[in-house]
Amino acid sequence: MINKIIKTPAEAVAEVFDGAVIMISGFGEAGSPIELIHALIDQGAKDLTIVSNNTGSGHVGLASLIEHRRVKKMICSFPRTANSTVFPELYTKGEIELELVPQGTLAERIRAGGAGIPAFYTPTSVDTPLAEGKESRIFNNKEYVMEYGIKADFSFVKCQAADRYGNLIYNKTARNFGPVMCTAATTTIVQARKVVELGEIDPECVVTPGIFVQKVVEVSNPADESKLVAENRRYPW
Amino acid sequence: MINKIIKTPAEAVAEVFDGAVIMISGFGEAGSPIELIHALIDQGAKDLTIVSNNTGSGHVGLASLIEHRRVKKMICSFPRTANSTVFPELYTKGEIELELVPQGTLAERIRAGGAGIPAFYTPTSVDTPLAEGKESRIFNNKEYVMEYGIKADFSFVKCQAADRYGNLIYNKTARNFGPVMCTAATTTIVQARKVVELGEIDPECVVTPGIFVQKVVEVSNPADESKLVAENRRYPW
Amino acid sequence: MVEKEMIKGWDKNEMAQKAALDIPNGAYVNLGIGMPELVAGFVPEGREVIYHTENGLLGMGPSPEPGKEDPELINAGKKNVTAIKGACYFHHADSFTMIRGQHLDICVLGALQVSGQGDLANWSTGAKDAIPAVGGAMDLVAGVKTIYVITKHITKNGDPKIVEKCTYPLTGKKVVDRIYTNYAIIDVTEKGLFVKEMAPGVDFDFLQKHTGAKLNRY
């Protein structure tokens, strides 16, 4: 029998190793798998490269992982937001690396990684500092930059519901990077609000087919990151 | 108000011009927009380049369009199937061009065209005759072939249901090339089994967002191609 | 000229309204964070416009009523929004297929600087101690068919934001089609900048004086 359901976030992230590349879903707090990230903080893996659109807020979730000095490098499009202070401080001190990638290029590089495409050309960033040092090429009289696919050792993804095959659906704009990140990691670990029986998800509406998912853990009441930030909470509690 | 609903297939295809590049959805008969193709035969446009996985069966649909000598060139992965005789005959006589593309490369080239990606690298077809004359390049000690995105003037797509914004859902494996083809054409023309009110399609389950669709025509009882072929029917009737 | 410097021209809402008038029925539109967001409030009755937010929603509606916010229904500025009837959700790669693939009709963005050739700088001042952050800005200017910029005509220090050549790092080259400022609406064309409309109290000489690139009259 196929059963990808794992009992706890701690078990789900147990195999993460030092130096791993981890993709973390979410756009701001929407879709951020905060319980998986907290389990990773407890687990202790370090020297991580994190691929995520932002760098977290306050002192919980991704921001807390960074604050614990577990992250060597961030690959993201927007490393500062209203309540992000952890990354900016470390970055200013030169204590964390940053690879800044335009948001659409980031999404496409992840998709390419998952789809077996090692590189592609994009018009985004041509004539800007973010194209410096990159190969460019003319197609039909227009200039494009070559970008590489990205793969990860792990993806941490939050979704709405999952079944034991790993089929996933998401909730509204919390979908964001989750589906492409699921495709691009050797091991995709998902926290789902609800684990459902096979067949409960309409086969026409599955967003992430189970083939892209290795582990699912149910987190029925995920923390509301913005509330934690407003209350100035810090992880570990 | 936005209303992409067109009354008849004839009106929907009226603007197709000689020499146009047209993508036609379907894998065999599943998802093939047979009523739109028949309307195009009536309309008369010629010197067409058709991008479609197959070349049609019997003497209806795409096979009939080819038999009417409207198609200059086929771009496809599998031009012969159990009941296809029209294309093979013309091809053997040298009266129609063929660009043979591996099925996954065909899908990805269409997706790239729709996504503003002019070219990408793929491992598919390396060391085979289909890679001859194409640029290749090594990434991480592995060889890849460069392939170009494809765009079309029109896409003809069959779906299950559509609303006036052009949001689409499909039926089972009739989905196949439809969603990527919708993204890659200047004008996407869709035949839907059912036109529904806005909001009737769950926003979490929309497969093709309306932005990719220009025209929708309701064809509530589309012809069953395999029955027509079994009855040896010919279009026009 | 001190008294002239005091000219306020259009206020934010008026600027947004001017931009809104140029959005036709049926347009697919992406509005940048900040002043561009105001534009949605001024689209004339009878026009149906569909708003895209790059974090995965087509058919974005207005802010929710207090108490009805959903932290998983937000816009690119991470503010709570709603979804209209006929909306749909999708993932980031599909969202940027819409952008990069030239499916969106109009994007309205803010600016730090715009050049006479339509170059845009709006993501970084290039300051050494700044934390660089680009988001979707470069994708939008590279992919959306028409780029409108909405911005104050001059900086707080009185410097022109429309310049001969951008000194800040570019977001994209030759990408801006029209500029809406508190002083004027200016078209960026192959032949240079053309003044389409001026705010009450603004004349051509005043406008040119506060613009770093040559202006032309239609």
Add this chain to the structure above:
Amino acid sequence: MVEKEMIKGWDKNEMAQKAALDIPNGAYVNLGIGMPELVAGFVPEGREVIYHTENGLLGMGPSPEPGKEDPELINAGKKNVTAIKGACYFHHADSFTMIRGQHLDICVLGALQVSGQGDLANWSTGAKDAIPAVGGAMDLVAGVKTIYVITKHITKNGDPKIVEKCTYPLTGKKVVDRIYTNYAIIDVTEKGLFVKEMAPGVDFDFLQKHTGAKLNRY
């Protein structure tokens, strides 16, 4: 040797069964058109295997009962199929993301020729008057983690299908991992071909005689 030539070895079902035994629980599997399709019928009880068909279905089930066929639910061979509980549908680009992106575990394909290095030719005889057709074969061999070939050991003319070097156009180079024929199961390794198992009545010398590439014993 005439009498030896008459050795039939395993029949189609036995060959399919041999391949099926090598498919572990939880595998994601794509079965080519023809003999490979038989494999699904022989996976041992208790193993849950998920079948992918490149035209957009993960979780393909057996043929439908007569009268329950749906022309919009077919496999890559355009035959009517069913979908299991827990199945899902997707479009072609996503389907080949699964293939090219190395997400599928096993693909079982037919062959015209396989070389001693695991090169596969299975899409064209290269005949000048043939209509070339490739389908998804090149994508499958380039992307799926493990490629099994299931084929008759010799052609109707008695020629070996396992050859030193393919004379037909390649589908892919060094892609085949194991070959199931009516005479034997043969592993393709870095060190050459190794015979894993022989059918009743087949001995090593007989097998080598009917094989165009050097065989090794484990």
